[in-house]
Every structure is written in C-alpha cells, then in structure tokens.
Amino acid sequence: MTENASGFNADAGSLSAELRRKILAGEYRHDERLPAERSLARQFGCSRGTVRSAMEKLEELKLIERRVGSGTFVNHHATADETEIANITSPLELIDVRMGMEPQIARLAVINATAVNLRKLENSLLELENLPADCSPESFTVADQSYHLALAECTGNALMIWLCQHIHEVRSHRQWSSMKDKILKPAQIRIYNRQHRSIYEAIVSRDIETAEQATIEHLETARNDLIGAAR
The missing domain is CATH 1.10.10.10 (Winged helix-like DNA-binding domain superfamily/Winged helix DNA-binding domain)
Known part of the structure; x- marks a missing residue:
C-alpha cells in the first residue's frame, strides 16, 4: 500500500x-x-x-x-430525522434490524438474482477478498457495504435496496468508529470474508436454506463481536 x-x-x-x-x-x-x-x-x-x-x-x-x-x-442528502435516528441507534439495535431483514434478502436473492446481479456480487466479493491484509477499517467498511448492496440488488426489490442503503448510512455515524477499530482486525476480516463467500456460493447454487443459514451465522458473528468490543 x-x-x-x-x-x-x-x-x-x-x-x-x-x-x-x-x-x-x-x-x-x-x-x-x-x-x-x-x-x-x-x-x-x-x-x-x-x-x-x-x-x-x-x-x-x-x-x-x-x-x-x-x-x-x-448524491447524499441526510435529513434531520435520519441523522437523529442514526445517532440514537445502537450497534446492537442495528444488528437486530439486520437479523430481521438480511435472511430474507438472501432468500429473495436465491430466487430472483440475474446473471448480471451475480457477476456484480462476485466482483464485490473479490474486492473484499483482495483488500490488503493491513487495510484500514474504513476501507473494509466501504467494500463490505458494496457487497451487501450488491446482495440487496439481487432481490430485485427496490424497497430492500433502499433499506440497505439507509442501514449503511446508520453504520457511518460516529458511535461505530471505535467499534470498527476494535473489531476489524485481519483475523476477523478473514472470518467475515469466508462467511461472505459462503453466502455468495449458496446464492449461486440457488440453495435458499443454506443462504439463509449462512446469513444468520454471519450476523451472529457480528453481534458477538459487537458485544465483545463493548466490554
């Protein structure tokens, strides 16, 4: 670098x-x-x-x-309401929202993803996997958000995509900065990327159950990491 x-x-x-x-x-x-x-x-x-x-x-x-x-x-214009919600939403609360939404995103991605969607998802995954070992937490976060947005686009559902974008905005606020610095170490990034690949491979294989389970496993890992970082 x-x-x-x-x-x-x-x-x-x-x-x-x-x-x-x-x-x-x-x-x-x-x-x-x-x-x-x-x-x-x-x-x-x-x-x-x-x-x-x-x-x-x-x-x-x-x-x-x-x-x-x-x-x-x-092209970014955060409203006062969005900023207020982002400021009062804890990382664990956001994980709860993602738990309710992202397994369904994985399910719809299996059903609806086009060849174009899958190529974009693969490119986003490769970008994550090819980041330098000493990449900054912010660099990983940008690539991670690109992957999850590509995953949402696989659903073909405009509302899902919109919700995913707003979740990314919440994750950009200041209460996340110290968490990212504590969590996003090289060993943990490798774990996240293995999970990202498992989700991708399940979607390509059109395996709904495995895609949902891989997504839940990924979010449970993120939840446990957040709890550990907050101690």
Whole structure:
C-alpha cells in the first residue's frame, strides 16, 4: 500500500473511504460538484486511475452522481430525522434490524438474482477478498457495504435496496468508529470474508436454506463481536 508524504494511503479503497467520510460528514454537501480527478489526484498524492476507481466505488454506493459534460456531484442528502435516528441507534439495535431483514434478502436473492446481479456480487466479493491484509477499517467498511448492496440488488426489490442503503448510512455515524477499530482486525476480516463467500456460493447454487443459514451465522458473528468490543 503506497503512502504519500501526508501519511495518506494512496490506494482506491482508502481514497473511497476518505471521500465517503467527507460526504457523510457534510464536508461535501448534497449536489455539490466534487473536484476534478486531476485535482483529487494531486490532493491525495495518487494517480488519476486510483481516483477513478474510488469514484466508481462511491457511485456503486449511490453517494455520487456523474453528469456527462458537467462533472461528478454528491448524491447524499441526510435529513434531520435520519441523522437523529442514526445517532440514537445502537450497534446492537442495528444488528437486530439486520437479523430481521438480511435472511430474507438472501432468500429473495436465491430466487430472483440475474446473471448480471451475480457477476456484480462476485466482483464485490473479490474486492473484499483482495483488500490488503493491513487495510484500514474504513476501507473494509466501504467494500463490505458494496457487497451487501450488491446482495440487496439481487432481490430485485427496490424497497430492500433502499433499506440497505439507509442501514449503511446508520453504520457511518460516529458511535461505530471505535467499534470498527476494535473489531476489524485481519483475523476477523478473514472470518467475515469466508462467511461472505459462503453466502455468495449458496446464492449461486440457488440453495435458499443454506443462504439463509449462512446469513444468520454471519450476523451472529457480528453481534458477538459487537458485544465483545463493548466490554
């Protein structure tokens, strides 16, 4: 992982994580035009190709919108109600919501996923698996959210996709930062990625029961890790 003089790790995962942080923190506001690729490359000490890859990731997460001939604009606009809910929702409460929703996402993904959906899900999984061993918690979080959003898209259900996006927004708030730093160590990331692959393989095999069970196992692991980090 290349590090520039300012200490920033100049890879696409770290850059997308940093830009995501700025967008969610309101440093880049809704409908604001982002700096050009050349300016961002100079600012963060990386190549334009790295900037382009980071932008593609943010576009997948629906945080930015590219307008031909105009540039790239922020597509995130948190309302006061959303921010308040995010601030009062504990990590364990969010896991409870995910427990109620994500096994159903896995079930619908088995039933409805198209070949295009499965290719996107596989690409998201490979991105997770190919992250450097010393990747930052934020870099993993961005790739993890991309995987889970691709999984939601496999359902073909617009409301499921919308709910998944809002869950990601809750996970971006400050009470999660210390938890991520405690939990997302290399050994635990490897466990999560094995579980991600198990979910993917069950969906590709059109195995509803295994997909649901693999999802439950993944969420139970996350719950136990959160409880351990809170002690």
